[in-house]
Amino acid sequence: MKDILDKAKLWLTPTFDTETQTEIQELINGNPDALTDRFYKNMEFGTGGMRGVMGAGTNRINKYTLGRATQGLSNYLIENVKKEQLSVVIAFDCRHNSKKFAKVVANILSANNIKVFLFEDLRATPELSFAVRHLNCDAGIVLTASHNPPEYNGYKVYWADGGQIVPPHDGGIISKVNDLDFSEINFNAKEELIEVIGKDVDDAFIDGSVKNGCLSDDINRDNLKIVFTSLHGTSIVSVPDALAKAGYSDVHIVEEQREPNGDFPTVKSPNPEEPEALKMATDLANKIGADIVIGTDPDCDRLGVAIRDLDGNMKLMNGNQTMVVMTEFLLKKWKEEGKINGNQFVGSTIVSTELVNKSAASYGVATKVGLTGFKWIAKMIRDHESMDFIGGGEESFGYMIGDFVRDKDAVTATLLACEVAAYAKQNGSSFYEELLNIYLRNNFYKEHLISIVKKGMDGAAEIQQMLSDMRNNPLTEIDGEKIETLSDYEASTRKNLITGEVTNIDLPKSNVLIYQTASGTRIAARPSGTEPKIKFYFSVNSSLDSTNNAEATEVELDAKIQRIIKELKLN
Template sequence: MSTPFSFSENSQKNLEQWLGKDFDEITKKRIQHLKDTDPKYLEDCFDSRLEFGTGGLRAVVDVGTNRMNLYTISMTTQGICNYLAELKSDTPKKVVIAYDSRLSSYDFACQTAKVFAANNIHVVIFKELRPLPLLSFACREEACDLAVMITASHNPPEYNGYKVFWSDGAQILSPHDKKILEHSALVNSPQDIKQSSLDDSLITWVDKQLDHKYFQAVSCLSFNDKQNQKEGGKLKIVYTPLHGAGATLIPGLLKQKGFTNLKWVEEQRYPDGNFPTVNSPNPEEDEALELGKKTLESENADILIATDPDSDRLAVVVKHENESIKLDGNESATIMAHYILSSLSEQNSLPNNGTIIKSLVTTSLIELISKDFGVNCLNVLTGFKYIGQKMTQWEKSKEQHFLFGAEESYGYLLGQHIRDKDAVICAALIAEIALSNKLKDRTLVDYLHDLYRKYGLHVNKLYNLKLESGQTGLAQKDQIMEKLRLSPPLALGGKKLLKFYDYQESFCLNKETDEKETLDLPSSNMLRLEFSSDITITVRPSGTEPKLKFYFSLLKKDCSSVKNESLQGHDLIEKLWSALNFFLELKQDGA
């Protein structure tokens, strides 16, 4: 006879509350079913509450305090309302809401609107799905106090999420994120939630008015508009929104910019929250781009552009020497950064205080390029909200002039119209760069290889380590970070550890001189190990899930044969990853 499953004290408390009179019967039936069939999973649903990670709230849609559902959406929204009420203001509060193509996104958006309206907050909500960049733009354009995007970005179909943006259009940072969670934690029952109806006079539905304003705002963001308008039709582009919101804006903007020769990946053209053609609608993953590559080849097109469901991230595949070559996030960011700086330089338009902002884990090649053009390059923590934060600071102080922002996770921003990643304007930017090269019988790959030959070959690879689910995996994650923090490997694969960075404790230790340097960045649970031969490993755990990310990078300063030396570089990184697995006593392959 099997032993009955024992729920933790916290899970038991939450379960009892959700099985009470304030919750609906369908929810209670689902809880009982899981209790009978999968109590371990149910434990994970109720053992904690959702917290804001790098991408806001994000979880599987299901019952429980640790899942996305109408109750957790409502509790979070009520918590936001209570926090906004605490921030006393003479003007009425206003929010804007958008959503992507996920199955529950529209319902979650409507529920969010009803709670805001019931709290006497004016709501602007889109009638149809729209990209995240348009939401950030709308937040600023409509002078809103806050914005909410219902999306789980590139996660599998069973997920959804809730991203919150402050009045500047950037995702919330401390203290706002912590304050919202504190207020949300006090909302434990539907009785604590105010709720109106969708016909409330405080709810305003918008159609395409903000689309047109966005197009107008980015109309000047070209570096060779005459050439684009005259020759843009010569560039054959294949586009896939991966069943998401990008279809509502990107084709229209490309056409406005002169890129009229556009072919769809028809199987992925229309919104569908089931994402039936992919396992996960993630443009980082090759599997998600298979249909796009087939269309690229059958149409004999020049480039494939792919965006994730909320259209803040963008992937590019290039037809080069009869091959379909995918650019990773570092490579696309490098190409865009160099093209922007070289174009401004040729036009004598580089500002004296021009600055590119990138995350610490994004290729250092951008730093070398920036230095070459006399431009600053600022490193910030992972999360585009930190780039948005600097943009807002500089908007007021005029201390620096923002030129471009980039993250290796396929997120980029040209322009100052929003405060987050924007795959919409960057689709037009990459098309302009591709056209400029095509008119010279070159491709984006040729452009990239020229940069490697000039500045050195940079090879980057990301390993995602997924651990066991629930509290066991979270404990494993903490143990791995503790081991690396307290006893990092002094050598790896024959490469000597030179510097050790601990961003949580804000120091850099020179392992050769034993000198410590203070880091001028907000505290973050991230480690960086710099080895001999220009090899760097950065380790960052997920804030909310049992996962870790390992970012490997190496630099080869002299690069004659890009293809061969790139293969050698990837082979070396693979060996270093195996050595690190052995050091950490990991059984998973982590790839």
């Protein structure tokens, strides 16, 4: 407790403003548990940025932890990017304090003689990625905590290519941040270096979204009835405009969720992965007979899609299903246009469905698989500039079409999902039937995710212990199937548990374990990079001989997943 108290008392010095000092003094006087949680560690500036609960303290998001990160980034840019005038573009979402934090960040950059382009109001994260290259900036920053609870905020950094920072820049920036004392932050803004931006960039972004997300002049877009919800987030300023410009005229917005609001008052969680978050939208879809529901998370980089099943009921697709259908649609268009020549690839991640790999292979297209996170897909594009990137996604409801945005992009992906639905409808099919046809050709793949929350210092230790146990005492069977391989991404090894053969994994180290059987049954485990959680990913598959048997097959696969969860004692 003495170490905690010593760290806290540093925040009572003149380096910190009166409001901050008062908040810390009150905790010292009467709330030792809260004080410990705020100071037991530093808010880490990780490989993409940081995300956490707002408040005073080293383990919180506030003007000082954000300031230290921004000062470190400034120092790194000045040392490593040799330009007469450096520039950075900043965007922010609908969360509490995002606009205020964005101005603090802009002030620090300008104080370090860096030109700042600051969006006038909330904007979608993919527009920030687009704006970095559009404005020829050296970096970009977005203030967002994605779909985390209302008390969270965060900070993500992008490099000049529009992708989030990856090696070597991430390590270099982290080193600069860690070397800094809070007293070294320069808050003295040079207002003449801060330029407010808005409509001109918006128009260019929407034009690019429509160009990339609309793939055929032969699609009857007037015939698709769409329900859209922004879940109180930033997408309300971009998605409706993009749909209208693309030619979708029958769009119905969930009015109760239209207004941006950092409290997200109509949902428990503004997460489009959760059926409950989209309930207002699916209720409206049922009321008006809509074909498709689209919901986006608060910073508009991920989307949830609900469509009608064979019985006409609204069904929320999981992220793997959506990415498979959209990738298949892109591949089909590329093939029809004669553009597939062996020099193309799609992107995926190690915890996403392997069905996308099989689908791409059937078109003669390679799948490059990276670690979790779209920064690795953006890096694939940069590392393989001589190849054509068709599209890429991950299980967590993110997708990216082409490379005009170098991050997951719910604006363009919304257009593509609607293209699939409209094209299928006018050809006597549906989005869901397109998915079933993929299952018929490749096997019915079913995935499931469990997230176990472990808060605080003790929770972090529990998560590490769970992964350590799985690593050091590996499973040998899953639901009666012998485990064939254990992939340990922290050790960079893949071991065949039957033969004992060990091969190297050529990816950056990451605390991820994946067990897999010969039939493709798979369990992956990893700590969340943004929340106090450990995540378990399950994937099972089975052949499907007829769309009429799809429901029964899905029930069997769901039962298999539940048996595995019970076997691992996770329920």
